Amino acid sequence: xxxxxxxIGGAALLLVSSVQPQTPDTKHFDKDGLSFDYPAxxxxxxxxxxxxxxxxxxxxxxxxxxxxxxxxLKTPEKEAHAKKIFQEDYVSQFAGQLEQAGMxxxxxxxxxxxxxxxxxxxxxxxxxxxxxxxxxxxxRIISDRLVNLSIIAxxxxxxxxxxxxxxxxxSLKVEPPPQPKPSPSPKKP
Numbered sequence: 001x002x003x004x005x006x007x008i009g010g011a012a013l014l015l016v017s018s019v020q021p022q023t024p025d026t027k028h029f030d031k032d033g034l035s036f037d038y039p040a041x042x043x044x045x046x047x048x049x050x051x052x053x054x055x056x057x058x059x060x061x062x063x064x065x066x067x068x069x070x071x072x073l074k075t076p077e078k079e080a081h082a083k084k085i086f087q088e089d090y091v092s093q094f095a096g097q098l099e100q101a102g103m104x105x106x107x108x109x110x111x112x113x114x115x116x117x118x119x120x121x122x123x124x125x126x127x128x129x130x131x132x133x134x135x136x137x138x139x140r141i142i143s144d145r146l147v148n149l150s151i152i153a154x155x156x157x158x159x160x161x162x163x164x165x166x167x168x169x170x171s172l173k174v175e176p177p178p179q180p181k182p183s184p185s186p187k188k189p
Contacts, residue, residue: 026167029055033145033175034068039164052086057168062153062161064168072144072177082146087139090148091122094135098126105134114140114149115172128154142174 026037029044034053038044042064047054055066067086073079091107098105103126110123121138128134133154140147149169151158158165 029066032070033143034066034147035171035173036066036168037171038064038168042164057164059161059164060157062151062157062164064161064165065148065150065152066168066172067148067150068174069146073141073146074144079141079146083139086146086148087122087137090150091124091135091137094137094152095124098124098134103127110136110138112136112138112169114138114147114169115142115174116170119149119169125155131156133157138169142172143176145174147172147174 025040027040027044028037029035031046032048032053034055038057039059042057042059045056045058047056050070052070053066053068057064057066067090069082069086071078071082073082095105095107105124105126108123108125110121112119112121117140119138119140121136123134123136125132125134131154133156135150135152136158137148137150139149149172151161151165153161
């Protein structure tokens with residue numbers, strides 16, 4: 001009898017410890033099907049539009065952006081178009097701003113994990129105020145929506161912000177598109 005109580009108690013403890021509850025150190029964003037955790041000390045700004053969700057998180061000189069197209073991407077053509085706008089054009093605009101400021105940005109491909117799966121991206125680096133830095137921008141299709149995560153900071157600040165970055169990208173979720181309700185079949189006489 002005692003052994004059963006110990007086993008049940010151990011299983012309950014394992015179950016409780018495997019769930020990641022929100023702590024006083026984290027906050028939870030959940031709106032319009034997009035959700036993620038982020039550090040409570042970071043400032044959050046929701047700049048969403050009808051076309052995309054755009055959440056910006058900042059602390060000091062570090063900016064993390066979570067952007068997601070609101071449109072469900074049901075075809076390869078729509079996915080390619082969203083990738084061009086949300087990833088390729090976004091990175092090109094950032095690199096263009098650095099070039100206009102007289103810097104010589106370098107691009108390189110990078111990968112990371114977002115919501116437990118591989119996400120491709122681009123790293124743009126230049127010397128900013130005497131220190132290397134720039135933007136890492138990643139994208140992934142989750143539940144038929146394109147999600148773009150980017151971090152803009154000096155390389156030193158990116159390293160310091162690794163825990164915040166990991167919290168956001170590992171907790172990110174997108175609800176699946178609504179499923180059409182089946183039509184009732186006509187009754188046969």
